[in-house]
Amino acid sequence: MNTQHSPEERLWDYIDGISSPEEKTVIEQLLESDEEWRAKYGELLEVQQILHSSELEAPSMRFTKNVMEEITKLHIAPATKTYINKRIIWGIGIFFITLIVGFIVYGFAQIDWTVQSDSKIPVDFSKVDYSKIFSNQLVNVFMMINVILGLFLLDRYLANKRKQFREEA
């Protein structure tokens, strides 16, 4: 039962036809048994009827003609999706992925793989000279741009997912 809403809200939902079947049954029972609910229902129905009787306003007689005169000078813009070429998007994506892979490969190339260690991991991370990789300001800026672009892509992806989820719901 929809008890968290006020009787008025529940009645409006009933009038609008958006109550669940169970709620509809409950309200119908209340309308039969409760005088107060019946009175409120009558009052809201009256408002509903009044609202339906409101009229649309009309623009001037020349309205359509004015619009048509205006659009004769125009062309329909191409659909947004058609001027965003997917190949360009993929190209940019591949460029940045290549860069990131390049940095990782470069980083690993700096590691001395011959160093013996007690650790089971073949790489002694404590001896990796990170300063060689990240000392360059330009490299740091570039990495930052990549991270920001990555976050943008993630944001777009999640926004699309949310939209899809809403549409399915």
Next chain:
Amino acid sequence: MSTGLNDNELISKVLSGDQQAYAGLVNRYQNYVFTLALRFTKNREDAEEVSQDIFVKAYRALSDFRGASKFSTWLYTIVNTTCITFLRKKRLEVHSLDNEKVFEVADSLDSGMRANMVEQKSRVSMVNTAIKMLSTDDAEVITLFYKAEQTLEEIAQILGIEANTAKVRLHRARTRLKEKMELHFAQEVKDLN
């Protein structure tokens, strides 16, 4: 004639180069668009200018309409954004839902309307006048639901809000309209019953 065609058929014709078919869509929706614009602008001259702008924008962007929603829902989204932009340009205050100033403005509007009230005895005039007394947000949601026949989900899409928020807004708008009518048209409502 294009008048017998449905919205999607008219759109296909326009997109395939029949510019005149667009007049069918303008004729079909001009009153809805104009009424909604009037809820924002509060005067007919501005509403007409904004409505014209809305139809021009819709024409230019027509290829973006994919048919995922009704054409009317898509069009009213343009109405909403164009009217908000118009109000910003005009530097008018767009009243928020819980802004109590709404009632002060409504009351000041009411004083101007009082002069005509004697002649506005009919139910239609009364309800239209009462809607004009509401805030832009309230008047828009009521018009979309009752006149433009949009569902709560479609209203949510137009306004860029959740469906549940649209429901709450509609509920509040109706309550405020009821209050306005009881306050200013109590006798007229009684006479009509």
